[in-house]
Amino acid sequence: AFNLIMLGEDIARGQRVESFAIDAWTGTAWKQIAAGTTIGYKRLIETKTVRTPKVRIRILARRAPESIASFGLFLED
Numbered sequence: 001a002f003n004l005i006m007l008g009e010d011i012a013r014g015q016r017v018e019s020f021a022i023d024a025w026t027g028t029a030w031k032q033i034a035a036g037t038t039i040g041y042k043r044l045i046e047t048k049t050v051r052t053p054k055v056r057i058r059i060l061a062r063r064a065p066e067s068i069a070s071f072g073l074f075l076e077d
Contacts, residue, residue, distance in 0.1 A: 006074065014063075
């Protein structure tokens with residue numbers, strides 16, 4: 001379970017992601033739970049509490065090949 005998503009790009013290679021979406025597996029299909037534009041060094045995205053065995057990141061638009069440096073899921077009180 002989580003309600004906070006952290007994404008980060010390798011800024012040494014430049015900011016490349018222009019838009020993205022995050023999906024959670026419902027057991028039968030993927031459901032989009034968050035979306036955003038640039039990521040940069042660190043992007044925090046709050047969501048309602050999600051319980052899932054699988055999460056995926058979809059890069060929807062980019063300036064160059066993406067370089068994701070960090071990813072985390074957290075459950076905050």
